Amino acid sequence: MFDTLPAARRRFALVALALGAFGIGIAEFVTSGLLPNIARDLDGATYAVDPASAIASAGLLVSAYALGVVVGAPAIAAATAHWPQKRVLLLMLAVFVVANFAVALLPSFHLVLAARFLSGLPHGAFLGTAGLLAASLMGPGKRGRGVAFIAAGLTLATIVGVPLGSIVGGLLGWRAIFVIIAGIFALALVAVLAAIPSRAGNPEAGIRSELRAFLLPQVWLTVGMGAIGFGGMFAVFTYIAPIASNVTGIGDGMLPWVLVVFGLGMTGGSVAAGRVSDLSVAAALLVFLGGMALSLAGFVLFAATLAGLLVFTFLLGIFAGGSSVAIQTRLMDVAAPSRAVGAALTHSALNLGNALGAYLGGLVIAAGFGYLSPAVIGAALSLIGVGIVVVALLLGRRAGGDRSTGGTGTSHAGVSASTAACHHFGAVGDAALNVLRHPI
Numbered sequence: 188m189f190d191t192l193p194a195a196r197r198r199f200a201l202v203a204l205a206l207g208a209f210g211i212g213i214a215e216f217v218t219s220g221l222l223p224n225i226a227r228d229l230d231g232a233t234y235a236v237d238p239a240s241a242i243a244s245a246g247l248l249v250s251a252y253a254l255g256v257v258v259g260a261p262a263i264a265a266a267t268a269h270w271p272q273k274r275v276l277l278l279m280l281a282v283f284v285v286a287n288f289a290v291a292l293l294p295s296f297h298l299v300l301a302a303r304f305l306s307g308l309p310h311g312a313f314l315g316t317a318g319l320l321a322a323s324l325m326g327p328g329k330r331g332r333g334v335a336f337i338a339a340g341l342t343l344a345t346i347v348g349v350p351l352g353s354i355v356g357g358l359l360g361w362r363a364i365f366v367i368i369a370g371i372f373a374l375a376l377v378a379v380l381a382a383i384p385s386r387a388g389n390p391e392a393g394i395r396s397e398l399r400a401f402l403l404p405q406v407w408l409t410v411g412m413g414a415i416g417f418g419g420m421f422a423v424f425t426y427i428a429p430i431a432s433n434v435t436g437i438g439d440g441m442l443p444w445v446l447v448v449f450g451l452g453m454t455g456g457s458v459a460a461g462r463v464s465d466l467s468v469a470a471a472l473l474v475f476l477g478g479m480a481l482s483l484a485g486f487v488l489f490a491a492t493l494a495g496l497l498v499f500t501f502l503l504g505i506f507a508g509g510s511s512v513a514i515q516t517r518l519m520d521v522a523a524p525s526r527a528v529g530a531a532l533t534h535s536a537l538n539l540g541n542a543l544g545a546y547l548g549g550l551v552i553a554a555g556f557g558y559l560s561p562a563v564i565g566a567a568l569s570l571i572g573v574g575i576v577v578v579a580l581l582l583g584r585r586a587g588g589d590r591s592t593g594g595t596g597t598s599h600a601g602v603s604a605s606t607a608a609c610h611h612f613g614a615v616g617d618a619a620l621n622v623l624r625h626p627i
Contacts, residue, residue: 192384197324203378204317205340207280210371211310212344213352214287215541217364218248218303219425220353220446223432224361229296239558242429243549244296248303249425253541255307256534263312264531265398273383275316279309280376284369291365311534314341320383342457345450350443353428357439400528405521408579413514413536414543416476416572419483420507421544422565424449427500430558435496448497452504453511460509464516472517472576475509480569482506486562510572511537544568 192200218225225248226241227234234241267275286306293299314337321337356364400406423430431437431445456475463471482502489495515533522532547568548561 192324196382196384199378200324200382200384201321201337203375203382204276204321204337206371206378207276207283207313207317207375208337208340209344209348210283210368210375211314212341213348213364213371214283214306214368215252215310216345216349216424217352217356217368218252220349220428220442221356221361221364222246222426222428224356228361229299239429239555240553242426243553246425246545246549248300249421249545250542251300251303252307252310253421253538253545255304256310256538257307257542259308260311260315260531260534260538261528263309264315264528267312268528271385271387272316272320273379273385275312276320276379276383277376279313279316280372280379282306282309283313283372284376287365287369287372291362291369307538310538311531314534315531342450342454345453346447347450349450350446353443353446398528400522400532403521405579405583406518406532408575408582409514409518409521410532410536410539411575412472412476412517412572412579413533414539415575416479416540416569417507417510417514417537418540418542418544418547419479419565419567419569419572420503420510421541422548422561422568423483423486423503423544424507425541425545426548426552426558426561429552430490430561431496434491434558435493437493437496441493445496445500448501449504452501453508454504456505456508456510457512459505460512463509464513468513468517468520469576469580471509471513473573475506475513476569476572476576478506479503479510480566480573483562483566483569487559487566490559490562540568 222242222245223238226238226245230241230244233244263279283306286302286308289302290299290306293302317337352364352367355367427445427449428442431442432439437445460471460475463474482499482505485495486499486503489499514536518533518536522528544561544565547564551560551564552558
């Protein structure tokens with residue numbers, strides 16, 4: 188363990204891990220605010236004639252990243268489960284650096300698409316390993332603070348990094364922000380190299396034991412909640428820039444504030460879902476996925492006005508952030524004791540939703556149904572997610588009880604799995620504030 192490390196060294200290590208999470212948050216979400224710019228640059232001929240089709244095609248860059256996460260998260264987690272954690276982190280950060288530089292430099296759409304897929308591969312392995320390591324750095328009784336610090340890096344990216352990224356991309360070109368993202372990952376790599384002590388891996392971990400999670404029906408149902416239900420949010424958020432400009436009619440200068448509102452909503456929803464999940468994970472799933480469907484319906488009706496856009500973007504952020512936490516909590520329960528793959532499947536599930544939502548949203552825009560049509564698709568996806576929750580709960584009760592319907596929602600492997608399962612918007616709230624005030 189890291190009990191003998193000086194407090195300053197542990198703080199430095201936590202900051203290094205949070206910096207990597209900050210870069211991941213920007214890399215994943217910033218594309219949504221830059222789609223028109225990307226479409227003009229990579230497919231200018233189509234954009235001049237049919238901007239909607241060009242923007243819909245550019246939305247595939249969001250799907251490509253998400254599919255990279257889906258493929259890479261469980262595969263890398265299983266293959267590297269026995270590695271030293273520092274080695275995993277350094278390799279993942281190196282891939283992030285190379286892939287994001289490639290996104291910035293490659294000339295054609297298809298090459299950029301391939302680079303976006305590559306940049307998604309290390310996403311789940313880094314966040315899962317960083318969560319486990321943060322828990323070890325904080326020590327017994329303080330694991331939640333370590334997890335919250337990593338989550339704070341991701342949340343800060345949605346509140347500050349993504350809006351600033353859209354401003355920088357608008358001023359200097361969309362490629363410039365990916366150079367900056369690669370620089371953030373390079374800085375995180377140097378910080379991890381300097382701050383994280385080396386220690387041996389776990390020789391008992393192996394691919395066979397980790398892949399047992401795939402044999403559990405409840406795991407697949409929970410993945411479905413994320414892949415379909417959470418996809419409702421991405422159907423809209425992927426195209427928030429053209430919606431804001433073409434439907435609401437706001438200028439480019441206002442878009443960063445819309446993104447800030449969304450980030451604030453996600454942070455609030457994450458905190459609220461943490462408390463609701465302590466009482467009942469099942470209730471949290473139903474409330475937040477159901478609320479997402481309602482907020483998307485409201486988005487269709489009221490996003491044409493600035494007030495409606497801001498209100499329902501904020502509500503969408505709240506219910507999306509809450510859904511993310513609830514899905515993570517349930518998945519870490521039902522996948523235990525396959526720690527590494529169970530944690531990685533959280534990222535796979537949510538990013539399947541990312542890919543599905545972005546793809547379907549682009550499909551209806553390209554078909555000529557208008558920029559608000561993705562919200563209709565999103566509401567339907569979220570409602571299907573609610574249906575999957577109901578099916579999973581009924582099957583769980585028939586099988587003799589569902590461990591995630593109440594209480595803290597943690598199994599005998601809950602502490603370890605929860606640290607690894609922390610995705611975009613984990614338990615930030617009071618725990619994060621405590622870390623910032625009293626890190627060790």
